[in-house]
Amino acid sequence: MAEPDTPTMSSFSPSFFMGGFECSTHRRNDGKRLDLIASTRHDLLAEQDYEALAAHGILGARDGARWHLIERVPGQYNWSPVLPLIRAAKKAGVRVAWDVCHYGHPDHVSPMEDGFAEALARFAAAFARLLLEEEGEPPILCPVNEISFWSWAAGDVAYFNPGRRHWGAELKARLVAASIAAGRAAREAVPGTRLIAVDPIIKVFPETPDDAEFAEEHDEAQWHAWEGLLGRWQPELGGTPDGFDLMGVNYYWNNQFVREGDRGYTVRLGDPRHRPLRELLAEAHARIQRPIIMAETSIEGTPRAPWLRYVCDEVRAAMRAGVPIGGICLYPVVSHLGWDDDRYCPNGLFEMHPNRGRRPVDPALARELARQVALFDAFRRGEAVPEEPDSGPAFVTAWNHSETVRLSAGAEEQRVSHEATAGEHGA
Template identity: 75%
Template sequence: MASSPFPGFFLGGFECSAQRRKDGRRLDLIAATRHDLLAEEDYAALAAQGLRGARDGARWHLIERVPERYDWSPVLPLMRAARKAGVRVAWDLCHYGYPDHLDPLEEGFAAALARYAAAFARLCLEEEGQPPILCPVNEISFWSWAGGEVGYFNPGARDRGGELKAKLVAAHLAAGRAARAAVPGTRVIAVDPLIHVLPHRPEDAETAAAYDRSQWDGWNGLLGLAWPELGGGPDGFDVMGVNYYWNNQWEREGEAGRTVRLGDPRHRPFRELLRDAHARYRRPMIITETSIEGAPRAPWLRYVCNEARAAMRAGVPISGLCLYPVVSHPGWDDDRYCPNGLFEMPPRHGRRPVDAPLARELARQAALFEAFRRGEAVPDEPESGPAFAAAWEHSEAARIAAGAEAERLAGDVAATEQR
């Protein structure tokens, strides 16, 4: 197994998105899940489940309300709780959110992020006693699409995705270099999704191929393989973070998309996507996000872990896997409850409830990876994919049935009221 910057293979990631939606509302998932108030309990719970690594967020929009003045009070409780629990954290500096006096499409954004990154790296050294692990800009390629191409969230632009992507690459580079200059030994993670896009019809082939190629743009820019004028190079990042969810493969039909489910003959095994990514960059890799909602949580983890081990047998240096989010949370768009964590969000008797099937599977996988690390033969589990697909189909059928029943009951209520 590849050497890891974390004490163990498995990590827990706290959802820390902080973007402004297109309606102007600021999201703050750390506050929404009360992670800021329950930091000690949350990190103690991670350690109790054997998770000695984490992803968490330093909310820039709260830390730098006034230009070049940093208030560390929003992040210090998280940092100190993690240290108390013995959990090593990779900090997201800009997880879609930034101060209101800045705009990533305007001049000054990269310089501001660089100043903030340097100051934060010095804070980490003081508080944690070692150089930090930082992700300067989360999901450059996804953010450039969501915020620059379709106006889904800030900065709310349309048809400027390429421009925003270049700006975010420049900001990531400036921040990573500033943090390393301030604290030598700082490690930089570059995080983006791995996807596979297929055409629905022959006429969609070019559009689908362009979407598929776009997943590499952020990493290419950081390493100087694209936009050489931005100054990317071998120091662009140390560790490649890849995010992979159940819906990261889809077919494109015009402007619409449809998930290609596991079990579909066109669906590529995750191990192949991991091998492709490593072949491009030859960098250490961490699976920085993966999850699914509801009952398929444990089967999904089993599938992803089996695919990761298969990729590792083929020489892919994967050094960690992060359950993200580790705490279930409100949805970005409508505040609906998203049950996708190892821990449910509302505490009971001072503790967040644990999803028991996922916890059991996590313990099982931790034992398998430990055996794998020792060089023992850990057989492939080809049934993990079909088992997840079956759980997924059952869960989806149950969801549709529940929705239909709710709609029927609502109709009965409306009819009664009319009478």
């Protein structure tokens, strides 16, 4: 295995590949509080999880502080929910970028109300001091995860807290202001703290020429949070040119879509309208002018390995074109339960349920990861690594096959359920 890299300004990680632990803690509209760290048992299996990352050559990670557990009483911090994670990562030699607020917050504060930014800033400063003490160096923080997505999901379509509609622009401004305050407080508390700003990169298409203006506005909105942190969008919020150090971009198979109000459909790879990921990465860098890391990418089921192959080929193409990309984060690195219905989402390098104390590894994804580690090692040494033009079609084939299997399984499940129900009723 190659020696780990020294982190540069284009990354925080000693390795090009990173692993992200799902750490969402928001409340659904039915009032249920999610805690993905607990439901995946990452809080209990942190040592094994970080050892497993290191065993695969992954020495960088994304993880989260569960603010709602740490600050149950206003102004009082109980660090016991996050200390085991910090110490497990350090023991394994894995450098972590920590999410300070990953959708969730204590019930005594809300981005809908005054005082949220101040509370988050106090928490971020205290957390930065703790990380300096535990890690021995200034931390890497993402003050507010996915500002633009949170604003849309919770401010426009009422998907989760605070569950509003037609309030996305206001929520985005409040979250930008809170992220600015938290980042500034963390840097003042611990000079040298590095900040990551994470959001999806998307492409929105109109259904008809009459929809073009709406699609363009939705597409343009993806940049507002990043530009707000840098003082380019709504400068009265307090953003500055040094508002963050690294641009984290999240990209999944459904990040290109036709949007019609609250509804729409995915424009999938293979559709003539679909734009190559390399172009979206180049556009992101040209627009924001910050080094990039792929902060999230994955897909469920058997297409996991073909998807990684496609993403990696596109990332290398973007890097050849001059886009500074410092790494790719497999997110989530552990499969998890779905937000809405607790269904199992098999999208990680590691499956969720341990077997004899260890999480099973997805063998195909592990093989592809090892292959890509070797390719990126060679590529970053300046060796010739040819493009893989079949990576996109290979993914499409794998994805179509998995969908056929899924739909067939669903139809069979419905048939068995119908026959069982009919039998119960004597039909």
